[in-house]
Amino acid sequence: MTRPEVWLKRALPHGLLGRSLLIIVMPLVVLQLVSTYVFYASHWETVSRRLAKGLAGDIATVIEATRAFPDAESRRTILSIAAAKMELDARFIPGGILANQPPPPLSGVLDRAMEDAMAEQVQRPYRMDAESLEREVVIRVQLSDGLLEIYAPKKRLFSSTTYVFILWMLGTAMLLFGIATVFMRNQVRSVRKLAVAADRFGKGLDVLAFKPEGATEVRQAAQAFNLMRERIQRQIQQRTEMLAGVSHDLRTPLTRMKLQLAMLGAVEGRAELEEDVAEMERMIEGYLAFARGEGTETPVETDLPGLVEDVVGRFRRQGAAIDLHSEGELTMPLRPVAISRVLANLLGNAVRHGRAPEGHVWVRVGRRQNAAELLIDDDGPGIPPVRRDEVFRPFTRLDSAAAGGVGLGLTIARDIVRAHGGEIKLEDSPLGGLRVRLRLPL
Structure with missing residues (x-):
């Protein structure tokens, strides 16, 4: 057996309950992983791209409106409309310039979706900061005459269905696991009772009130154990009764032989005969003790x-x-x-x-x-x-x-x-x- 096989054998549960739960849990875990992969690979990525495209489109709309109406009064009106109708807190910084540093590396689906959406809709240099503020995302866009700084709610980029999906997935998994544990524990309890009863009977102890329960196979095994116990006990009782009769039958002629030897008086060979009779008594006691096996004594x-x-x-x-x-x-x-x-x-x-x-x-x-x-x-x-x-x-x-x-x-x-x-x-x-x-x- 190779070393990984030995390690795997030691790591796996040894009890019936642990192995049964493992059989239930492993498909459940695989299903969770597959569902999570499908969700993140398709649903969540699709939703993130649509949200990013919608936000980038609103930003592009604000930029184009300010270009069409460049006067200060019109720009304030456009920014107020963006705040009221698009949930965008936009601020124009005249002469502002983006920091001269390379953009941060893309770290996830959201960053890549925003990068594609801004490149398609806005087509201007920008920086996005989603870490500084708890509830808002800061997007700074470089314009020809200044810097447009936009504060957008994070809910416009982050879908709450992600967390709802994970919570439902984990919640239902834990619920199913709990139900399976309760049912499997009840099934294993009957097997443990059967094992305890067999162990007690093997040690010669009394097995009282052992009732077959559990699954059909466990009940069959318990009924077979009860029948076996009854047959063994009946056989021991019959053997003991038979040996009691044999003991009485063998002791009677030995007693007569001892009386006859006592009445012989001092004759040649009497001592040898008495020793032979005593030896026969010891042999009978040994045979009976061997066959009886001391099985009638109560522990x-x-x-x-x-x-x-x-x-x-x-x-x-x-x-x-x-x-x-x-x-x-x-x-x-x-x-x-x-x-x-x-x-x-x-x-x-x-x-x-x-x-x-x-x-x-x-x-x-x-x-x-x-x-x-x-x-x-x-x-x-x-x-x-x-x-x-x-x-x-x-x-x-x-x-x-x-x-x-x-x-x-x-x-x-x-x-x-x-x-x-x-x-x-x-x-x-x-x-x-x-x-x-x-x-x-x-």
């Missing part, structure tokens, strides 16, 4: 640093060396039992695989932009980068894993975190071991 506002401190305290009481650093209060909607299980699993792995006997675990929790972040570092052997994705697969146990477990701990932990809308990543730790980075969106 509540939870102090995450306090929850981490409680879990760390349990490990410290068991003799684990854990350094905890919290960056203050951080309250967010969580399933506290499920998150406690995640923390216990991650801390248990870090303590178990840390460097013995002086191995330590470092825990950091705090806010990072729009997410809560938890870092767990150990000084153990770590996990090779090529196998870090593998450990999240169900029933996977690395060679360095301690005895016990069925390889579902990290799988269950990641499922719980993803149900909250977060993610777990494994990285290299600055301490030489493994770093677990857990992020939960706020």
Whole structure:
């Protein structure tokens, strides 16, 4: 991608409302520019030339009348008639001479129109001053016996339709833009509600009173989301009920086996059988927890640093060396039992695989932009980068894993975190071991 394309991509709005308004505004701006060009190129230029020609014609009439009646009394009469009927305040300066300096450059349509009109109608040297006075234009014409100084109203050269046209054009454009903004905001609001509902459902939160609204396409998407949510919730409920029955059916024969082992007395191989039964119980608990996914717990506002401190305290009481650093209060909607299980699993792995006997675990929790972040570092052997994705697969146990477990701990932990809308990543730790980075969106 070239640099102009990158700059253009950054400059354009990223939201649906901004882009929709841009789609509306761009044709409107183009229409305004075309209309303005047509107006200035034809209408305003034509009107300016006609006004300049009319003023120049009146000046030429006054000059010719004074030439036809050169006496002083007749000249005063002609100038008074010009003031009364032509709105020209004309003054004759006997022996007056125009300043000996080059004429100013033509700066606009009006100057060019006046230049052409004076050359056609008057055909005498002149100077025009439209800046000195607020409401009048001063035109000085060189005559053979003096200088004719004329004060004409600016309205005789400037058409008010120019400003009226611009005001109407801008006013209607702003009105249409405001109406479009109101309508587009209402349409975008329904899309935002759908996005919020999908985000809450993805984090495992309740989506209450979500009503499809907006355009037909948005309503269809909202109805499809509601149907999807109902199917997922129904599937989770059915799976939970089924697993509850499976749990009861599997626990019953295990209980009978435990009673039979207790009644056997001291026989050879009893300890091994009891260990196998206990292992089967742990496996069943792991399978059920994996399938259940802790999806039935209701999210509540939870102090995450306090929850981490409680879990760390349990490990410290068991003799684990854990350094905890919290960056203050951080309250967010969580399933506290499920998150406690995640923390216990991650801390248990870090303590178990840390460097013995002086191995330590470092825990950091705090806010990072729009997410809560938890870092767990150990000084153990770590996990090779090529196998870090593998450990999240169900029933996977690395060679360095301690005895016990069925390889579902990290799988269950990641499922719980993803149900909250977060993610777990494994990285290299600055301490030489493994770093677990857990992020939960706020």
